[in-house]
Amino acid sequence: MAVIFDIKQFGIHDGPGIRTTVFLKGCPLNCIWCHNPESQSENIEIMYYQNRCNLCERCVNNCPKKALKIKDKQIVRDEDMCVLCGVCVESCYNKALEIVGFKKDMDYILKEIKKDIMFYEESGGGVTFSGGEPLMQPEFLHDILKSCKKIHINTAVDTSGYTDFSNFEEIADLTDLFLYDLKVIDDDKHKKYTGVSNKIILDNLEKLGQIHENIIVRIPVLPGINTAENDLKDFYAVLRDTGVKEINLLPYHKIGKDKFKRLKKEYRADFLEEPDDELNNKIKEYFEDRDFEVKIGG
Ligand code: SF4
Ligand code: SF4
Numbered sequence: 001m002a003v004i005f006d007i008k009q010f011g012i013h014d015g016p017g018i019r020t021t022v023f024l025k026g027c028p029l030n031c032i033w034c035h036n037p038e039s040q041s042e043n044i045e046i047m048y049y050q051n052r053c054n055l056c057e058r059c060v061n062n063c064p065k066k067a068l069k070i071k072d073k074q075i076v077r078d079e080d081m082c083v084l085c086g087v088c089v090e091s092c093y094n095k096a097l098e099i100v101g102f103k104k105d106m107d108y109i110l111k112e113i114k115k116d117i118m119f120y121e122e123s124g125g126g127v128t129f130s131g132g133e134p135l136m137q138p139e140f141l142h143d144i145l146k147s148c149k150k151i152h153i154n155t156a157v158d159t160s161g162y163t164d165f166s167n168f169e170e171i172a173d174l175t176d177l178f179l180y181d182l183k184v185i186d187d188d189k190h191k192k193y194t195g196v197s198n199k200i201i202l203d204n205l206e207k208l209g210q211i212h213e214n215i216i217v218r219i220p221v222l223p224g225i226n227t228a229e230n231d232l233k234d235f236y237a238v239l240r241d242t243g244v245k246e247i248n249l250l251p252y253h254k255i256g257k258d259k260f261k262r263l264k265k266e267y268r269a270d271f272l273e274e275p276d277d278e279l280n281n282k283i284k285e286y287f288e289d290r291d292f293e294v295k296i297g298g
Contacts, residue, residue, distance in 0.1 A: 002140040005038050005101050005132070007112050010119070013298030015156035015177050017125025020113050022144075024129060025101045026136040028162045030195035031183065032268040033222060035256035039132035044084050044101035047262040050074050053096035059088035100263075106140070110147055117153065126154025126176070135163040138170065145174035158218075161201035161208075168208050178215045179248070179298075180205060184226045185234035193225060202238060209242040216246045218298070221275045221283060223252070232286050239292070246293040249283055251275045 006023040014021045026042030027034075034040065038047065053075060060068045060075070067081035068088060075097075089097045113127045120126045127148055134141050134157055141157070148155050157171065158179040182205070183198070184190045190198040208215060217239060221227060226235075239247070253274050260267040284294045 001103050001105050002109065002137050002144075003042060003044065003101055003103055004109070005036075007109070009112075009116055011128070014128035014130060014158060014179065015126065016154070017123035018116065018119045019125045019128050019156070020116055021128045021130050021158075022109060022113070022134075024131045024134045024137050024141070027132045027160065028136065028196060029133070029160050032193050033220060033252050033256070033272060035253065035259075036132070037256055037260050037263055037265055038100045042132075042136065044099060044103075045263060046077060046082070046084070046089065047098045047100050047259070048075055048077075048264065049096045049098070049262055052094045053092075054094060056093075058091045058093070059097060062091040063088050106144055106147065109144060113148065113153065114151070117151075120153060124154070126156065128156040128158055128179070130158035130179075133160045133162065135159055135167045135171075138163070138167045142170050142174070145171055149174050161204045162196060163200075163204070165204050165207050168204060169211070172208070172212050175212070176214060178208065178212060179218055180208070180215050180244075181218045181220075182235065182238070183220055183222075185231065185238055189225065193222075205238070205242055205244075209244065213243070215242070215244050216248055217242075217244050218248045218250055219283075221249050221251045221280055223273050223275050223279060225272070227275070227279060227283060232283065236287070236290055240290070244292075246295070247287050248298050249280060249294065249296045250298060251280055251296065 003025040004023055005025045008021045011019045011021045025039055027040045055070055065081045065083055067078045069076055086099055089099050129141055145155050154176050156177040156179060157175050160181050183194060187197055252272055257267050280296050284296055287294045
């Protein structure tokens with residue numbers, strides 16, 4: 001069984017060709033700019049769309065655990081009392097409540113992946129496991145990668161790199177491509193903005209480069225956090241000896257902000273600006289000048 005929060009078909013940003021991306025729930029990092037905050041907790045959650053809610057109280061009255069109430073003109077859920085039965089979600093005619101996260105078994109997920117097998121073959125695509133951090137569910141990831149390889153589906157794993165290296169060793173032969181996220185090299189900044197040290201991430205990248213040939217490093221473009229000349233030099237100092245040939249730059253955008261609100265979590269990245277084309281291109285040229293293949297976007 002895996003806890004996932006989405007399966008997206010016909011993606012073109014998470015590896016080559018047309019892909020199905022399976023998003024696993026749970027992440028050891030807590031990046032302030034996260035655009036999928038619903039991926040951070042490994043638990044099933046309930047999202048609340050306040051703008052759709054007319055305070056009709058159907059959910060409050062139907063909740064078997066009396067876990068809901070109206071306060072300050074919005075629905076408030078007592079997480080200790082809630083048993084995530086989903087009755088409130090079904091009660092709401094306005095779709096103001098949504099369950100985020102599902103427990104699904106291998107057969108179900110594999111069946112979803114197999115639906116587009118024809119498109120993978122035509123486009124050189126396949127399946128990507130993303131999150132969250134897919135390596136937080138290492139046994140499931142291993143088993144489903146193995147099943148995909150058995151039927152010759154191209155596999156990619158999108159990872160934060162924050163895991164025991166033994167987990168990479170277990171899946172290296174089953175993974176055609178790693179999409180490896182590097183956010184900030186300065187460890188103090190990394191701790192400040194993601195909640196964890198990057199030591200294990202940098203160590204794992206170096207070791208993974210020794211046992212796997214196909215790694216694309218993904219760098220979020222975060223103006224004022226990782227875009228100064230010194231930051232770029234730091235990235236280069238790490239990347240030049242890893243064997244990595246390709247970099248994807250992922251410009252920061254604010255689309256995660258509303259999701260934080262719906263999950264009743266604080267959004268701490270309001271101070272960040274979305275990077276303009278000039279900055280994105282400047283960083284692209286910096287790495288191209290150092291012989292990396294660079295794409296803006298996934
Ligand atoms: S049922 Fe839906 S619209 Fe009615 S109060 Fe609950 S969340 Fe709001
Ligand atoms: S998920 Fe179930 S227990 Fe939780 S608030 Fe909704 S109805 Fe109540």
